[in-house]
Amino acid sequence: MLAKVSAGDQAEVKAAYWQIFDLTELGENVKPGQHLVDWVQRRIDTFAEARGGRYPAAVKCLLADRQSLTTHLRFPIEHHKRVRHSNFIERTFGETRRRVKVIGRFPGETSCVSLVWAVLDRAARGWRGFTMTSNGLRILQDLRRALLHPPAQLHPTGDPALAPVTEAA
Structure with missing residues (x-):
């Protein structure tokens, strides 16, 4: 995904990408499962809306692989x-x-x-x-x-x- 973003913006996009998967906002009672997958999927949608106009190829790459990106959330934390x-x-x-x-x-x-x-x-x-x-x-x-x-x-x-x-x- 970063290959589709200009070099000057890669650090910002990379930080925003990893923020999608940051579970600290949910607290210590995070439980794996479909609800966690759905929560991260909503964050992916938010990321896509915020950056889709500026980086359409990167967002397309992210959205195309969204199911694979959240599979690990079904396993123990x-x-x-x-x-x-x-x-x-x-x-x-x-x-x-x-x-x-x-x-x-x-x-x-x-x-x-x-x-x-x-x-x-x-x-x-x-x-x-x-x-x-x-x-x-x-x-x-x-x-x-x-x-x-x-x-x-x-x-x-x-x-x-x-x-x-x-x-x-």
């Missing part, structure tokens, strides 16, 4: 600074690619999964800066459960495709 960028993830996948190049082709799915598991397990031992509190573990388990078993709608309404099924019951 103590993890935000580590997971808001993808350096440790990129490094892990780079290690996997390096090992796969040597092998060339896997004889089966099990060998592929075993190699990926080994690389991720080794990488996870080297991740520094993650503190796992009981509250953080609960939040991560809730996220995992929501991704693997999303809640089903109990009473579908207004869907014309389901009308014959509803009438038959």
